[in-house]
Amino acid sequence: MKERQPKLATETVWAGEEKYRVHGASQVPVVHSVAYTYDDLDYWYEVAVGQAEGHIYGRNTNPTVSSFEDKVKELEGAEAATSFSTGMAAISNTLLTFLRPGDRVVSIKDTYGGTNKIFSEFLPRLNIDITLCETGDHEHMIEEIEKGCSIVYLETPTNPTVKITDIERIADVAKNHNALVIVDNTFATPILQNPLQLGADLVLHSATKFLGGHADALGGVLVGSKALVEEVYHYREINGATLDPMAAYLLIRGMKTLHLRVYKQTENATKLAEYLKKHPMVENVFYPGLKDHPNHDIAKQQMRGFGGMFSFSLVGGMDAVKVMLPKLKYANRAANLGAVETTVGPARTTSHVESTPEERKALGIPDGLIRYSAGIEDFEDLKEDLEMALKALTVKQ
Ligand SMILES: *Cc1c(COP(=O)(O)O)cnc(C)c1O
Numbered sequence: 001m002k003e004r005q006p007k008l009a010t011e012t013v014w015a016g017e018e019k020y021r022v023h024g025a026s027q028v029p030v031v032h033s034v035a036y037t038y039d040d041l042d043y044w045y046e047v048a049v050g051q052a053e054g055h056i057y058g059r060n061t062n063p064t065v066s067s068f069e070d071k072v073k074e075l076e077g078a079e080a081a082t083s084f085s086t087g088m089a090a091i092s093n094t095l096l097t098f099l100r101p102g103d104r105v106v107s108i109k110d111t112y113g114g115t116n117k118i119f120s121e122f123l124p125r126l127n128i129d130i131t132l133c134e135t136g137d138h139e140h141m142i143e144e145i146e147k148g149c150s151i152v153y154l155e156t157p158t159n160p161t162v163k164i165t166d167i168e169r170i171a172d173v174a175k176n177h178n179a180l181v182i183v184d185n186t187f188a189t190p191i192l193q194n195p196l197q198l199g200a201d202l203v204l205h206s207a208t209k210f211l212g213g214h215a216d217a218l219g220g221v222l223v224g225s226k227a228l229v230e231e232v233y234h235y236r237e238i239n240g241a242t243l244d245p246m247a248a249y250l251l252i253r254g255m256k257t258l259h260l261r262v263y264k265q266t267e268n269a270t271k272l273a274e275y276l277k278k279h280p281m282v283e284n285v286f287y288p289g290l291k292d293h294p295n296h297d298i299a300k301q302q303m304r305g306f307g308g309m310f311s312f313s314l315v316g317g318m319d320a321v322k323v324m325l326p327k328l329k330y331a332n333r334a335a336n337l338g339a340v341e342t343t344v345g346p347a348r349t350t351s352h353v354e355s356t357p358e359e360r361k362a363l364g365i366p367d368g369l370i371r372y373s374a375g376i377e378d379f380e381d382l383k384e385d386l387e388m389a390l391k392a393l394t395v396k397q
Pocket residue numbers: 086087088089112114155159184186187205206207208209218219220
């Protein structure tokens with residue numbers, strides 16, 4: 001594993017805030033104002049055209065939102081950041097900023113369900129060619145990139161089967177063919193993985209998940225070089241998928257504990273995945289931290305920890321899932337992930353609700369696959385909870 005950067009724990013608490021804490025406030029204030037007043041019309045003009053620092057109108061920029069962007073920028077070690085109303089807005093706005101009719105995208109089959117829909121439904125309408133490779137088949141992906149493409153889009157670990165792609169290896173090839181490399185870093189968070197340092201050009205997050213961590217605010221964020229991020233910012237400011245200041249505030253507050261949460265969630269996920277792997281009613285466990293995970297070594301190389309997400313399937317498939325999941329006491333059966341509370345759900349109603357049963361099958365997602373987002377609860381409590389729920393299953397069958 002790469003050496004852990006002790007700075008991150010401090011940065012989650014302090015980064016990106018100082019400049020915004022007006023009136024000596026110890027916390028970043030929520031600025032709800034839609035517009036900003038200027039008596040000096042020349043100065044107003046300078047701010048409006050970007051020659052002076054300041055804010056004009058809420059669709060473009062807002063101080064609370066800027067503070068959130070600065071915090072993520074620091075954590076990812078990036079030059080610039082911009083934000084969005086949701087993670088999907090970050091993904092769609094970024095893709096639509098750079099793609100033109102006739103362009104080609106190379107990606108993986110296992111992207112988040114919404115992203116997969118953009119690839120299968122919306123981009124082909126614009127005459128954009130999409131090639132989706134088997135996730136983890138690096139040789140095939142490299143072959144496709146070498147045929148020429150403008151964007152290589154990665155997500156690692158993936159949702160919900162936690163497959164791993166070697167970012168450095170793919171980015172090297174993409175660079176030689178002048179393709180932009182975009183990585184969805186939602187599952188790893190900047191605490192465990194920094195794709196920019198591995199050669200990616202742009203990194204995005206659904207801030208709704210781990211960054212916020214409390215399942216009470218939607219948001220998306222993109223980081224990268226100033227030149228690239230400014231292009232996407234321009235697209236977003238005109239098209240309007242702006243992050244709300246109150247959501248930005250909740251995300252900033254949530255991020256103060258990001259480092260603590262992610263390591264606790266990783267610890268819980270690691271122990272629970274190991275426990276479930278030995279359980280007779282459990283058919284399969286997918287977690288990059290398990291030694292038999294097909295790309296365990298790559299994960300170990302490019303991540304500082306394996307993350308709080310895993311998935312598993314039960315002997316007895318979906319019928320068993322319907323018996324077992326409702327029994328859990330310490331789990332929200334819900335569509336989100338990355339929250340302080342443990343959150344569970346079948347892939348067919350969570351990450352891949354947008355996909356048809358045939359599409360899920362083609363993606364290798366069994367109908368009975370359970371996505372488990374480990375919370376920050378006590379490990380023994382979570383283990384006993386699973387044990388109790390699985391016991392109900394054994395009695396029933
Ligand atoms: C949830 C999620 C998204 C979409 O984010 P929203 O904030 O729900 O729009 C994108 N990528 C991954 C990996 C996700 O888990």
